[in-house]
Amino acid sequence: MPAKTINGKELGQKLREAMTGEVTQLREEGIVPHLTVIIVGDNPASKSYVNGKKKASAQTGISSDVIEMPASVSQEELLKKIEELNNEKAVHGILVQLPLPDHINEQLVIESISPYKDVDGFHPVNIGKMMTGDDAFLPCTPYGIITMLHSYNIPIAGKHAVVLGRSNIVGKPVGQLLLKENATVTYCHSKTENLFEYTRSADILIAAIGKPNMISGEHIKDGAVIIDVGINRKEDGSLTGDVDFSSAAEKAAYITPVPKGVGPMTITMLLQNTIKAAKGLSHLGG
Ligand SMILES: NC(=O)C1=CN([C@@H]2O[C@H](COP(=O)(O)OP(=O)(O)OC[C@H]3O[C@@H](n4cnc5c(N)ncnc54)[C@H](OP(=O)(O)O)[C@@H]3O)[C@@H](O)[C@H]2O)C=CC1
Numbered sequence: 001m002p003a004k005t006i007n008g009k010e011l012g013q014k015l016r017e018a019m020t021g022e023v024t025q026l027r028e029e030g031i032v033p034h035l036t037v038i039i040v041g042d043n044p045a046s047k048s049y050v051n052g053k054k055k056a057s058a059q060t061g062i063s064s065d066v067i068e069m070p071a072s073v074s075q076e077e078l079l080k081k082i083e084e085l086n087n088e089k090a091v092h093g094i095l096v097q098l099p100l101p102d103h104i105n106e107q108l109v110i111e112s113i114s115p116y117k118d119v120d121g122f123h124p125v126n127i128g129k130m131m132t133g134d135d136a137f138l139p140c141t142p143y144g145i146i147t148m149l150h151s152y153n154i155p156i157a158g159k160h161a162v163v164l165g166r167s168n169i170v171g172k173p174v175g176q177l178l179l180k181e182n183a184t185v186t187y188c189h190s191k192t193e194n195l196f197e198y199t200r201s202a203d204i205l206i207a208a209i210g211k212p213n214m215i216s217g218e219h220i221k222d223g224a225v226i227i228d229v230g231i232n233r234k235e236d237g238s239l240t241g242d243v244d245f246s247s248a249a250e251k252a253a254y255i256t257p258v259p260k261g262v263g264p265m266t267i268t269m270l271l272q273n274t275i276k277a278a279k280g281l282s283h284l285g286g
């Protein structure tokens with residue numbers, strides 16, 4: 001039976017509509033949730049997500065601004081800007097678009113953002129709290145994936161979830177969140193031997209590797225749930241995921257498309273985190 005498509009664009013839109021009520025309430029209390037995005041250099045792909053974020057925030061009533069810095073900006077200058085934003089009461093969320101140019105230490109930059117304003121959920125304090133199951137800012141892509149599974153009433157507990165990729169922003173945290181939901185989790189990466197033996201045994205397969213169409217129908221189990229995180233730009237400018245959608249959709253029970261799958265959910269959860277930041281951060285002891 002052909003798979004049901006998980007429509008992240010539509011779900012994200014619905015969740016953002018539901019957020020407008022929360023934002024209105026905050027505004028009535030005199031709090032205007034505000035997100036500041038810092039973008040270093042002028043990578044056109046980065047600009048495209050930044051524009052997506054801008055549009056989606058405006059739609060929910062969240063205010064946002066973008067600080068553009070040249071690729072040649074010094075690390076010191078970037079850290080100084082972050083420090084200013086950490087101290088600015090009207091700014092609730094700070095996002096520094098990754099990757100950063102080679103002369104800037106990415107980890108140092110992540111750690112310089114106040115954990116109370118870390119709406120990406122990349123700060124070690126938030127990662128630690130996520131691991132122990134405490135309230136924290138959850139990284140947006142993994143949070144969006146779990147939200148999709150819940151919204152489509154897809155059972156997770158007891159299932160074999162196979163995560164392809166172990167980056168700090170997607171692979172590692174999505175595995176942790178699935179574990180919290182009582183899945184049995186296997187991580188695969190570029191050194192994994194016999195990768196397709198794992199993909200074929202997955203009830204839930206998360207592909208976050210950045211290799212266009214590497215996973216196809218022959219690599220998956222009948223009735224599996226396929227979450228395609230990959231965003232690969234083709235020569236003609238269009239996007240494709242890590243999964244060959246048409247062959248996988250013939251076998252899967254559920255599948256996310258690219259575009260209109262995980263991407264719009266990432267942006268939606270970023271806005272959810274910004275609202276959380278604006279509501280106050282007592283859960284982090286602040
Ligand atoms: N939809 C969204 O909102 C988002 C999408 N993305 C997209 O998701 C993809 C992954 O992003 P990100 O996690 O940042 O990427 P990284 O490049 O940081 O990590 C890729 C991971 O995939 C593994 N990998 C690479 N090649 C293979 C292979 N042939 N077989 C098995 N594993 C492999 C790597 O293994 P190793 O660790 O051994 O090197 C690594 O762990 C990209 O396409 C990115 O554009 C990213 C963020 C958000």
Ligand SMILES: Nc1nc(=O)c2c([nH]1)NC[C@@H]1CN(c3ccc(C(=O)N[C@@H](CCC(=O)O)C(=O)O)cc3)C=[N+]21
Nearest residue numbers: 048049052096097098099120259260261263264266267
């Ligand atoms: N600090 C930081 N936080 C991030 O969350 C972050 C980052 N850096 N660096 C880059 C990656 C990538 N990422 C995407 C988010 C949404 C879409 C998205 O909405 N994509 C649309 C298509 C957009 C288009 O057509 O270009 C879709 O999939 O439907 C894509 C990619 C966030 N990232």
